[in-house]
Amino acid sequence: MNYINYNLYPGSSGVRLKLYTGIDLTGATTLQMIVKKPDDTEVTWTATIDGTDSKYMVYEIQPGDLDQSGEYLVRSYIQKGTLDTPGRLVALKVHPLWDNE
Numbered sequence: 001m002n003y004i005n006y007n008l009y010p011g012s013s014g015v016r017l018k019l020y021t022g023i024d025l026t027g028a029t030t031l032q033m034i035v036k037k038p039d040d041t042e043v044t045w046t047a048t049i050d051g052t053d054s055k056y057m058v059y060e061i062q063p064g065d066l067d068q069s070g071e072y073l074v075r076s077y078i079q080k081g082t083l084d085t086p087g088r089l090v091a092l093k094v095h096p097l098w099d100n101e
Contacts, residue, residue, distance in 0.1 A: 004074075008094045013063045017045075018056050019076045021087050025049045030079035031057045034086070038070025038094075047076070069096040 006015060017033065025031060031047040045065065050056035057076055066072070072094060076087030 002088070002090045004090055004092050006092065008061075008066055008092060009097050010066055010069055010094060011063070011097075012066050012094070013061050015061045016058050017061060017074070017092070018050060018058045019047075019074070019087065019090065020056055021076055021078060022055060023078060023080070023083070024054050025057060025078065025080065026054050028078055028080040030077065032077040033057070033059050034075045034077050036073040038068045038072065044077075066094050069094050 004017065008015065019033065026049065028049070031049065033045040033047050035043050035045060037043065045059045047057040047059045050058045070093075072092040073089055074092060075089050078085055078087065
């Protein structure tokens with residue numbers, strides 16, 4: 001599994017999460033990041049197409065999105081025409097606030 005390397009802590013926001021899909025997303029009807037939080041709850045973040053490369057989807061982390069420390073599993077999800085597919089799984093590590101890493 002690939003890890004996305006950001007210095008994230010509970011409460012972090014304003015960070016752009018960018019996922020490579022390998023697919024030209026122009027014309028996609030659904031762009032999402034399906035997220036499994038450290039406590040196993042699942043949420044969906046609505047993504048957009050990156051402004052410089054249409055094979056990337058982006059999401060700006062909002063206040064409250066990262067409300068736990070631990071590993072967040074993130075999978076892109078795309079609907080475009082007859083294509084309805086999840087992408088590969090990546091992980092984000094959200095460090096405890098007083099962690100030294």
